[in-house]
Amino acid sequence: MAAPPDSKSDKSPEELLCAAAEAGNDDAIAEIISSGADPTYFDASGMTPLMRAASGGHAAAARLLLDAGAPWNALSPEGLSAGDLTSDPATYDLLLNVGFGMGLVDQAIQRYEPEEHTIIEAHPEVYARMLKLGWGEKKNVRILFGRWQDVIPQLGSYDVIFFDTYGEYYEDMREFHEHLPKLLNPGGVYSYFNGLCGDNAFFHVVYCQLVAMELASLGYSTQFVPLPVRDCLKAEVWEGVKQKYWQLDTYHLPVCQAESESE
Ligand SMILES: C[S@@+](CC[C@H](N)C(=O)[O-])C[C@H]1O[C@@H](n2cnc3c(N)ncnc32)[C@H](O)[C@@H]1O
Structure with a gap:
């Protein structure tokens, strides 16, 4: 039986990395990176895995990606960096x-x-x-x-x-x-x-x-x-x-x- 279109096997390692980053799945991120996925990848919406992790508020995931060489200063199509996309930022007054x-x-x-x-x-x-x-x-x-x-x-x-x-x-x-x-x-x-x-x-x-x-x-x-x-x-x-x-x-x-x- 053919795999459903959205199954993991249809996705590139980089798309899987974006999905793991968005979900804050640190183990999956580490595994996908060690299997050679490119952390500098931009997905179809112009987002990097680091932006996905940041907008999900997943600090540990973001750290893993930065350690793997993800560019912190890459910009989304709206001109926002991962730091700008951080969800629910703490209030620093x-x-x-x-x-x-x-x-x-x-x-x-x-x-x-x-x-x-x-x-x-x-x-x-x-x-x-x-x-x-x-x-x-x-x-x-x-x-x-x-x-x-x-x-x-x-x-x-x-x-x-x-x-x-x-x-x-x-x-x-x-x-x-x-x-x-x-x-x-x-x-x-x-x-x-x-x-x-x-x-x-x-x-x-x-x-x-x-x-x-x-x-x-x-x-x-x-x-x-x-x-x-x-x-x-x-x-x-x-x-x-x-x-x-x-x-x-x-x-x-x-x-x-x-x-x-x-x-
Ligand atoms: C390298 S600059 C800071 C650059 C700054 N972070 C920026 O974004 O442009 C160092 C500044 O610290 C000031 N400074 C040095 N010693 C200081 C002290 N003891 N108390 C207050 N300011 C001091 C200097 O006059 C200088 O303006």
Whole structure:
């Protein structure tokens, strides 16, 4: 008897992978990937397996796919990435970013229209530029001008914290981490710019482990989500930059949560 048209045998390994991702079936995903299915596949609707996992809210499935090389920045026909398609996202209303710099992270934060977005910036010229660009007038933005070490008594507690004072010493970041138990709300997420030894793959991984161990001693577990960045960092990106501070193909995005709350 012929198999029904929608039976598994009619589907390519990649279609099966999309179906397993949509269902959050981690065992099937691992099996299909190890049998050689391509995680970069786009199905007939222009969706990747990672987008299917994300829109189903299956975090473990998404992690398996990312580990297998699924592109995190692929876009659906509507121009949405897997991150944009995440279903039922947790509500993060109170955000803190330490170090404005070019304002890239803060611009990204603003797209989520948080209730309260606090920015700490110490450099007078960067602060002046922030004001010139209108950051001082944004209703949901609170700017604290000064070193984080000095303005910390003015802080509350936050659902999301990002730390990037690149240029400070490792010891400064470690000191900041000691404040996390007071600064990070239950269920909150902490991340930092993971550029430590960004020109040496071996020492970079050592640093990742070191930070994760130190955060673990404070009661936090850290996952590093591998994000391929080689294609985003072409030669022109570095034009005018004196020292190329990042030379690796993969960025390891730290996602740090209280141990009791992480998966
Ligand atoms: C690499 S930039 C941040 C880039 C930023 N993440 C972005 O998206 O453009 C680092 C920023 O941290 C600021 N900074 C350095 N040390 C600081 C400190 N102790 N407290 C507050 N800001 C600091 C610097 O003035 C600089 O603007």
